[in-house]
Every structure is written in C-alpha cells, then in structure tokens.
Amino acid sequence: MHHTFSNNLARLRKERGWTQEKLAKALDLSFQAISKWETAQSYSDIALLPRLAALFETSVDSLLGYVPTKASATKYEQRYQCDGYYWGVAPNRMCYEVMRLMPPTKPLRLLDMCCGEGKDAVFFANNGYIVSAFDIAQSGLDKGRKLAECNGCVVSFFTADIREFIPNDTFDIIYTSGGLLYFAPDKREEMMSIYKQKTTPGGLHAVNTFVEKPFIARAPDSEDNEHYWKSGELFSHYQNWRFHVALAEQIFDCNSNGHGGSHQHCMDTLIAQAPHE
Secondary structure (H helix, E strand, O other): OHHHHHHHHHHHHHHHOOOHHHHHHHOOOOHHHHHHHHOOOOOOOHHHHHHHHHHOOOOHHHHHOOOOHHHHHOHHHHHOOOOOOOOOOOOOHHHHHHHHHOOOOOOOEEEEEOOOOOHHHHHHHHOOOEEEEEEOOHHHHHHHHHHHHHHOOOEEEEEOOOOOOOOOOOEEEEEEEOHHHHOOHHHHHHHHHHHHHOEEEEEEEEEEEEEOOOOOOOOOOOOOOOOOEOOOHHHHOOOOOEEEEEEEEEEEEEOHHHOOOOEEEEEEEEEEEOOOO
8 A cells, every 4th residue: 555655646746747846835844755755765644644635636545545345336336347438438529518618728627527437538638628537436547547648648537426525626617427416316406506616707517417207217227326307407506607508308319338228318418607706
C-alpha cells in the first residue's frame, strides 16, 4: 500500500499539472516532504490524508489504492472487465452540444459524474477541457485511464459514489449521462441543489436520466439501486436556469453494446445554464 500511495500521489499531482512545490504549499509542508512521499522514502501523516484526498477530489480509500466492498458490489465492476468497451468509445451526443454552447476558448473545468469507462471524459479532455471524472467501478476507471493515454490527453479519474460525493471545488460544467438514476427520490432535491451550488455563474449542467414508463420494461442489465425518474421531473429542478436543450420522453432502442439484450429506454435530457451573478 505504501508504494501504491506514492504512485497515486504522483499521478494525481501530475494530472492536475501541479509541481511538488505547489502541493507542498497547499499542505503547509516543504517540497522535500512531497518528494519523499512520491519516492516511497517516507509516508504522510495519517491526519493529512483527508486533506490530500480533498485537494484531488478523491477518497482516502482511492488515494491508498483500496477499493471498498460497496464499490465492487456494483454489477458494472464485472461488466467493465469485458473485452473492448461496454458502452463503446463514441461520445454521447450531449458532448457535442456542450462544445457548441461552451467551447473551451478559455480554461474550463468539467466534472463527469458516473463516467463509466471514461469515453465522454476523454472526449472532453481531448478537446481542451480540464476534466475530472469519477465512477464507483474501478475496472471502468482503469479503462478510462488507458483510453486517455491512447488519446494523449489527461483526465483526473478518481473513485467516488455519486450518492455521497460532494465536490470541494466549483466547475464550469457538470456532466452526467445516466448517473442521476442513483439518486433516490427523497435525496434528489438535496443532491441536485448541492451540484447547482458547485457550478460557476453562467456554467452548464448537461444531464440525462431514465424515465419510468408502464409500457417499457426495465432493462435486463438494470441494477437494484437504480431509481427511475418521473416524466418531466428532471426539468423541475432547474426552474431558474436557462434551458438550451430539453428533450422529454425520448424513447430509443438499446442493446448495451450486445451485453444486455435488445430493449428500450425512455430518457429525459437537459442542458441548462446557471444564472449569471
């Protein structure tokens, strides 16, 4: 675990483009201390681990290389171990809408929640955004890192559970394709409010979620912890935001890249802009 911490620390620091001096300053330490941690000559005081995790928007478990039991409990942990990419590598069409509405003509920070195997996160990073991306499935994150490496771009991937993760920093763009499905109905108002607060004035949310319809059966690869939304419910959380793209009750065919069997989904999609100060 000692060497895992050292490797993870060096990787996370470099993904952010930070020098050892910058990290040391944030922790009120000398850069020599950071150098020793990264070369496994010494180990961080345990009291500093939460601060380190917060700086890199990750968990202490992930920083130490430990995958908690609940993370391996998701069915996608096994699904992402398949050959190839479970969802393919083509970006979601929301990605192109985000680029059209807020192109990276200046440094823009983007958070991809429930990024899966990282295809959309890599697309954004490859086009100039500063991207952080998380998922609960470590096998998906591993594939995302490989995809980023193959594309010659940098994504700050980290392990987190969308039901619990609260960003420390603000983002210009918050993006998720399917991730909102894990918010239970009694937690949606709270969590959506948090993510709106963590968005810069004039920033974007690009989100979609699956909608319950009595004439559409649940997908064969669905999980027990998924909570389908009601038609139009997503839009009610953004009453004071400007709608750029709003698609209600879009029904489409899906075969989960051949792994889940042919089935249908109903989905609401929204790209909305936060009020300017």
